[in-house]
Amino acid sequence: MKWPALGYLRASSLDELWRALGDGAQILAGGQTLLATLAFRLSEPGTLVDITRIPELRGITVTGGVLRVGALTRHAELGRDALVARHAPLLTQAVPHIAHPAIRNRGTIGGSLAYADPAAELPACAVALNATLVLARAGGERRIKATEFFTGLLTTALEPGEIIAAVEFPLAGPSQRATILEVARRSGDYAMAGLAAVLDLGADGRIASPRLTFFGVGEGPVLAKNANAALEGRVLDAAAIAAAQAALEGDLDPPADLHGPPAMKRHLCRVLLGRALQSFTPATEQAA
Amino acid sequence: MMITLTVNGERVTRHVEPRRHLIDFLRLDLGLTGSHAGCEHGVCGACTVRVDGEIVRGCLVLAASLDGAEVTTIEGLTDSGEVADLQEAFVARNAAQCGFCTPGMVMAAADILRHHADADRAAIREHLSGNYCRCTGYQAIVDAVAATLSERAIHTPADAGRGDRTQEAGR
Numbered sequence: 001m002k003w004p005a006l007g008y009l010r011a012s013s014l015d016e017l018w019r020a021l022g023d024g025a026q027i028l029a030g031g032q033t034l035l036a037t038l039a040f041r042l043s044e045p046g047t048l049v050d051i052t053r054i055p056e057l058r059g060i061t062v063t064g065g066v067l068r069v070g071a072l073t074r075h076a077e078l079g080r081d082a083l084v085a086r087h088a089p090l091l092t093q094a095v096p097h098i099a100h101p102a103i104r105n106r107g108t109i110g111g112s113l114a115y116a117d118p119a120a121e122l123p124a125c126a127v128a129l130n131a132t133l134v135l136a137r138a139g140g141e142r143r144i145k146a147t148e149f150f151t152g153l154l155t156t157a158l159e160p161g162e163i164i165a166a167v168e169f170p171l172a173g174p175s176q177r178a179t180i181l182e183v184a185r186r187s188g189d190y191a192m193a194g195l196a197a198v199l200d201l202g203a204d205g206r207i208a209s210p211r212l213t214f215f216g217v218g219e220g221p222v223l224a225k226n227a228n229a230a231l232e233g234r235v236l237d238a239a240a241i242a243a244a245q246a247a248l249e250g251d252l253d254p255p256a257d258l259h260g261p262p263a264m265k266r267h268l269c270r271v272l273l274g275r276a277l278q279s280f281t282p283a284t285e286q287a288a
Numbered sequence: 289m290m291i292t293l294t295v296n297g298e299r300v301t302r303h304v305e306p307r308r309h310l311i312d313f314l315r316l317d318l319g320l321t322g323s324h325a326g327c328e329h330g331v332c333g334a335c336t337v338r339v340d341g342e343i344v345r346g347c348l349v350l351a352a353s354l355d356g357a358e359v360t361t362i363e364g365l366t367d368s369g370e371v372a373d374l375q376e377a378f379v380a381r382n383a384a385q386c387g388f389c390t391p392g393m394v395m396a397a398a399d400i401l402r403h404h405a406d407a408d409r410a411a412i413r414e415h416l417s418g419n420y421c422r423c424t425g426y427q428a429i430v431d432a433v434a435a436t437l438s439e440r441a442i443h444t445p446a447d448a449g450r451g452d453r454t455q456e457a458g459r
Contacts (some may be wrong), residue, residue, distance in 0.1 A: 001328070008289065008306030008352045028353070032330065035309070035348045039329040048306065050353050076342070100418025101399060103330065105342040106349065187417035 003038040007047035010194075011249070012276045014056050016033075018138035019121070020049045021161055023268065027051055029072060032099070032107035033115045045287060057110070057165055060084060066132075066168040071110025075122075088169045090129060090198060092180035094121045097180060098186045110164040113149070116156050119216035120191035121180065123150055127221040128178075128196035128213035129169050136165035150220035175200045177280040181272045182216070185259070191216040192259040193268035197276040205282065207233045217254035218266045227273065227287040241277045293353040294321070296364030304351045311335040311343075313351035314361055322362040322391050326420075334420030336392035338363050343399045344365060364389035371398045377432040385423035393419050397433045405441065409434055 009025075011017035011283030021027075024046025028034060051057060057072040060081050067087040069078065078084055079095030092101040098104055098112075098121050113133065126133070126146035130217045133149050137141050137160065146167075149157050158164070170177070199210035210231040214222040230247035234240040254265035292301040295318060302317055309328075314320040314337070326346045328336035335346035339359040365371055374397055377383070384390040396419050400407050407415065410431045413426070421429060 002312075003307040003309065005305075006307050010353070010355075031350065032345075032348050033354075035350070036329040038307075039347070046359065048350070050350075052353070082354045096414075100417060102336055102345050102396065102418060104346050104347070140313070181376065185412055241298070 001039055003035075003043055003075065004044045006038075006045055007096060008050065009047055012053050012054060012056060014116050014136065017049065017051060017054060017163070018161075025049050027114075027163060029111040029114075030074060030107040032110075033117070037094060051163070057130070057163075059121060062087060062171070065171060067171060068134075069109055069167045069169065070164055071108060071164045073109045075099075075104035075107050075109070075112075080106065086128060087171045088195060089168075089172060089176075089230070090125050090180060090239060091122075091169070094180045094196070097121050097182055097184075097194075107253040109167060113146075113167065114156060114158060114164055115138055116150050116154050116220060117239075118188065118218055118220050119194070119196065121191075121196070121215065122181070123206050124196040124213045124215035124221040125180065125195065126167060126169075127212045128198045128209060131170075132167060132168045133164055134166040137162045141165060146221075153219040155195045169187040173200065175202060177201050179276050179278055179279055183268050183272070193217050193254075193265050193272060195269065195272040195276055196221075197280075199231065199238060199274075199280070201280060205237075207231045207234055207236050212276070214252065214269055214272075217252055217269060222251060224248055224273075231277075236281055241274055244277065245273055249271060289352055291352060293354050293356060294358045294369065296360060301433045306350065306352045308351045309347050310337065310339075310349040310351050310354065310359070314346065314359070317351075320361050320363055322366075323390055324391055326392075331420070332389070332392075333396060334389050335393040336395040336419065338365075338395065342393055362395060364393065365398060366422070371401065374398065374401065374432065374436045377439075378429075379445035381428045381432045381435070383424060383428040383432040387419040389419060389423075393421065393429060397429075397436075400433060401436065401440070405436060405437060407433075412437075 009020050010217050026045030026048055028050045049097050058070040059061040059084050061068050067201040073091045075095050085092045112120055131146045132143050176197045182191035184191050194215040200208040202236050210228045226242040226247040230243045247262045252266055254262045290303055298437045305348050313325050323337050324334040326332035330345045331346045336343050337346045342356050396416055400415050
């Protein structure tokens with residue numbers, strides 16, 4: 001279907017953006033989700049406000065002990081950035097799972113987080129890495145934890161007149177282990193079930209601060225509190241993995257969808273959890 | 289609104305409606321019908337073109353947002369000779385049947401030739417996974433890309449600097 005009639009404005013600075021935002025205005029970044037929704041007539045914004053040329057929303061830096069990723073960072077840029085690979089390797093691993101190369105060349109991290117698709121990779125990574133979102137508005141900004149940012153299906157804590165300016169990730173220490181796994185029917189599809197797994201593994205083999213975060217199985221990223229609690233302080237071995245898989249039952253309430261019933265999603269999550277933790281075990285690392 | 293951009297090396301200035309996507313702009317306003325409009329919601333890849341040197345979905349880009357951009361379509365890619373060998377391989381291996389997906393497929397495959405000269409069959413399939421073909425079952429297409437890659441590897445020393453952005457892309 002052809003897109004609905006709409007207006008188009010380009011803001012080249014944040015000041016211009018604040019003036020442009022108003023009734024019926026919809027922010028346009030990479031457009032890889034928004035423009036598809038126009039084709040379905042799922043959204044009919046009055047005016048698209050193009051923010052892609054606002055320099056304040058660009059750039060990847062390490063400042064103040066955090067990795068700051070500008071909202072306009074495209075997935076392809078995220079995937080090849082050396083600072084990201086060093087300080088938040090989970091993100092580097094996540095990028096190949098996001099759609100296809102042509103889409104990764106346009107789609108942005110800010111757009112992905114703002115859209116908050118429950119099956120998308122980057123929202124789950126933001127929760128797993130305990131990221132902080134920097135939200136800007138006319139006259140100021142505020143910070144909010146990713147865990148509090150995602151409030152429900154396709155909904156976030158963004159208020160009218162606010163945009164995501166950047167995402168701040170804590171720097172990965174040498175003991176951090178991170179991986180992202182997903183099951184999708186076809187390469188590049190949204191996941192039927194996925195897991196962004198981050199934890200610290202001490203020299204004694206004990207797990208600290210596990211943040212297993214599932215996606216595609218709820219209304220948003222699902223931080224697996226029970227499974228994480230089952231792992232905290234334990235030596236990573238087969239018994240610990242089994243305990244986490246058992247505890248996971250209490251973390252998940254997946255809806256049935258086109259892919260299958262809740263029981264299938266629970267099963268996939270248990271399998272992904274096992275694979276992820278197995279990949280962190282010393283034997284696996286030595287073999288790799 | 290008025291936009292000025294470069295398409296296949298030629299500077300063009302046109303009035304566009306804000307709701308015009310790049311593919312309709314190319315096909316309807318400029319008469320460049322090599323790029324195909326398939327699903328028009330970012331799934332099929334038939335509309336793959338280059339914007340500022342990188343492949344994009346033409347149906348998921350507003351023409352209005354491209355003021356100052358550089359666009360290359362299958363027509364421009366063909367005229368430059370950049371993928372003449374790939375196109376010959378497509379013909380030789382019958383990698384096009386109905387031909388609808390072919391322009392997008394060649395644009396995406398050209399991206400492999402430029403950025404991933406060491407791609408194996410699995411990497412080729414992965415890279416082309418966003419381009420749908422409903423005729424060939426992909427086998428012949430993957431054959432054509434793999435054959436072109438290996439031909440180029442034979443005829444060009446690895447350090448000759450072809451694919452100038454291969455290392456920069458890193459993947």
